[in-house]
Amino acid sequence: MSLSASLNNALSGLTATSRRAEVVSTNVANALTEGYARREVQVAARSLGGIGAGVQVVGVTRQVNTGILxxxxxxxxxxxxxxxxxxxxxxxxxxxxxxxxxxxxxxxxxxxxxxxxxxxxxxxxxxxxxxxxxxxxxxxxxxxxxxxxxxxxxxxxxxxxxxxxxxxxxxxxxxxxxxxxxxxxxxxxxxxxxxxxxxxxxxxxxxxxxxxxxxxxxxxxxxxxxxxxxxxxxxxxxxxxxxxxxxxxxxxxxxxxxxxxxxxxxxxxxxxxxxxxxxxxxxxxxxxxxxxxxxxxxxxxxxxxxxxxxxxxxxxxxxxxxxxxxxxxxxxxxxxxxxxxxxxxxxxxxxxxxxxxxxxxxxxxxxxxxxxxxxxxxxxxxxxxxxxxxxxxxxxxxxxxxxxxxxxxxxxxxxxxxxxxxxxxxxxxxxxxxxxAAMTELQLADGVDTDAEMQDLLLIEQAYAANARVIQTVDSLIQTLIGL
Structure with missing residues (x-):
């Protein structure tokens, strides 16, 4: 894999984790908003010509249990x-x-x-x-x-x-x-x-x-x-x-x-x-x-x-x-x-x-x-x-x-x-x-759980740091090449 491909992969990872962090913050902010449905970012692997090219955000979906609703x-x-x-x-x-x-x-x-x-x-x-x-x-x-x-x-x-x-x-x-x-x-x-x-x-x-x-x-x-x-x-x-x-x-x-x-x-x-x-x-x-x-x-x-x-x-x-x-x-x-x-x-x-x-x-x-x-x-x-x-x-x-x-x-x-x-x-x-009351409680159980959102935020932070570390490493390699 070329250095440029590695850099693109890491950048796509940063973009996806940034979007996930944004969605988590929106969920936490609307935890008590009536009618708000928890959001979740859908991601998928991206490829170009059969070669892996990082990750892409497919969309943001509302998590609603239609049966309970x-x-x-x-x-x-x-x-x-x-x-x-x-x-x-x-x-x-x-x-x-x-x-x-x-x-x-x-x-x-x-x-x-x-x-x-x-x-x-x-x-x-x-x-x-x-x-x-x-x-x-x-x-x-x-x-x-x-x-x-x-x-x-x-x-x-x-x-x-x-x-x-x-x-x-x-x-x-x-x-x-x-x-x-x-x-x-x-x-x-x-x-x-x-x-x-x-x-x-x-x-x-x-x-x-x-x-x-x-x-x-x-x-x-x-x-x-x-x-x-x-x-x-x-x-x-x-x-x-x-x-x-x-x-x-x-x-x-x-x-x-x-x-x-x-x-x-x-x-x-x-x-x-x-x-x-x-x-x-x-x-x-x-x-x-x-x-x-x-x-x-x-x-x-x-x-x-x-x-x-x-x-x-x-x-x-x-x-x-x-x-x-x-x-x-x-x-x-x-x-x-x-x-x-x-x-x-x-x-x-x-x-x-x-x-x-x-x-x-x-x-x-x-x-x-x-x-x-x-x-x-x-x-x-x-x-x-x-x-x-x-x-x-x-x-x-x-x-x-x-x-x-x-x-x-x-x-x-x-x-x-x-x-x-x-x-x-x-x-x-x-x-x-x-x-x-029972149906309302069941519906609320499918809503925003702030504890779970905070756990997701920790994982997002780790993923963001890992992608940033990849970018730093690639940058170091490129600087080495330039200095040769």
Whole structure:
């Protein structure tokens, strides 16, 4: 081997080790940077005419375990989905209240029953009759608050869907631009790894909204498909469509067309949590808006219907005209089976017994349909009302098991249904977050290990010194030749 060839070999070694040192420093500097993938220099032996000519840097590659990355993204989507469901159910459970806290649904029914019993012992007491009216109104107001909370949650979910769809479209457009930029950098021979890090962060954001699988294409391009089978990006980004409504009422449903579903490139797609874009936070919002919240509303409406039925029975109050409402009304009217949706939010006290609405308190004792005041010592109606609250009745509607329940028992079933769903959601969330943490830890284990990088740096230093020593030796030989 000639001295010039030896010199070229050593120079190529210096160049390669310098590049490796640069990459190690970049790895260490970005050890805590989110989305950064460890870099590694790829080198290969160089030859000219079949003769060794040193080493060449083939490229710098990102070290990413695509299997773990894909599983972590699916875990992110599941954790977001279960977390949103659990948060909603916990919110409604808190609004219903825990028995014994004085403000819960069960406590308000118990307070109303206590007021009836107290008034029965002194039917002539205006104060006790007023307490009956006030506790009945508090019960109706609490059901109205629960109904309002459910519809507020549905409206928030609808708005969240709109914002997530807008973000999804923006992020997909950003990934498409990065695909193009990466292709341009690769074509010009430049390092595109930093752009690929940015793209990975954007794909991670998509995966929180919708669970996706990343498919590698030629020239470091990627395609994105949802686990439900929808194409989000393959050459061109898809456009997801959604139209928010702003205000949501109990009677508004997706099936009726009052609420918007999703479209992809203008074509309607199944929009539930089990649809092609379900499984992430976007699917959870559809589940809240179209499934969980309506189911909770159905239970509240069934309880409101049951209360109306207990007091509109002629056997309880013979003074009521046929078809007239009892103590509880649907905004002053009788119950309409075709308009049960949202009944809990419309439940009000009969104006005939409410002095604030021009009624008289004595009608709680003498009958809501009575024209004149009767015997102030008559406890017949108050006793019948108390018995009506405590009587076991099979609810005519709602998500119940069909067993006969008192009013307080039915309220307990409403809470039990929500609590049971919340506990199941908490269990699923616990599993999802544990899996997410495990996948994240596995991914981080493939990231930058500063100890390993320092060890590599020591080896690089030794290789650099050895190549420099070769150059010094060749230089010494050349100087000897010149001096001859």
């Amino acid at each position: 894909g599983d972590r993204r699916l875990a992110d989507a599941e954790a977001g989905n279960t977390g949103a469901r659990a948060d909603f159910l916990s919110r409604i459970e808190t609004q219903i209240g825990t028995p014994g806290d004085g403000r819960s649904l069960s406590d308000r029914i118990a307070t109303f029953e206590t007021a009836l019993i107290s008034a029965t012992s002194r039917p002539d007491s205006q104060a006790r009759l007023q307490t009956v009216l006030d506790t009945a109104d508090a019960l109706a107001s609490h059901l109205g608050t629960l109904s309002d909370e459910v519809q507020i949650a549905r409206a928030e979910a609808d708005n969240s869907i709109a914002s997530q769809v807008a973000e999804l479209n923006n992020v997909l457009a950003g990934i498409d631009k990065l695909n193009a930029a990466i292709l341009a950098e690769r074509s010009s021979g430049r390092d595109a790894n930093a752009l690929m890090d940015q793209r990975q962060r954007l794909v991670d954001r998509v995966a929180e909204i919708v669970p996706v699988r990343e498919i590698a294409r030629d020239h470091d391009q990627i395609a994105l498909f949802t686990t439900g089978g929808a194409v989000l990006l393959d050459g061109l980004p898809a456009t997801v469509g959604f139209s928010p409504v702003g205000v949501v009422t109990a009677d508004m449903t997706l099936a009726s067309g009052d609420l918007s579903g999703l479209t992809i490139n203008g074509m309607a797609v199944p929009s539930g949590d089990d649809g092609v874009l379900g499984g992430g936070t976007l699917g959870a919002m559809f589940a809240i808006r179209d499934d969980l919240a309506p189911a909770a509303q159905e239970g509240f409406d069934a309880l409101a219907r049951d209360l109306m039925a207990r007091f509109s029975d002629p056997a309880v109050d013979p003074t009521l005209p046929p078809g007239a409402p009892g103590l509880f009304t649907d905004r002053g009217g009788a119950f309409d089976p075709l308009a049960e949706a949202g009944l809990a939010g419309r439940l009000t006290i009969n104006a005939a017994a409410d002095p604030a609405q021009g009624g008289q308190l004595w009608r709680l004792r003498d009958g809501l349909g009575a024209a004149t005041q009767g015997n102030v010592g008559d406890t017949t109606l108050l006793t019948a009302m108390t018995d009506a609250m405590q009587a076991a009745r099979v609810p005519a509607s709602g998500p119940f098991i069909g067993a006969a329940r008192s009013a307080s028992g039915l309220a307990a079933d409403v809470l039990s249904n929500i609590s049971g769903q919340r506990q199941q959601a908490d269990l699923r969330q616990s599993y999802a977050t544990t899996r997410q």
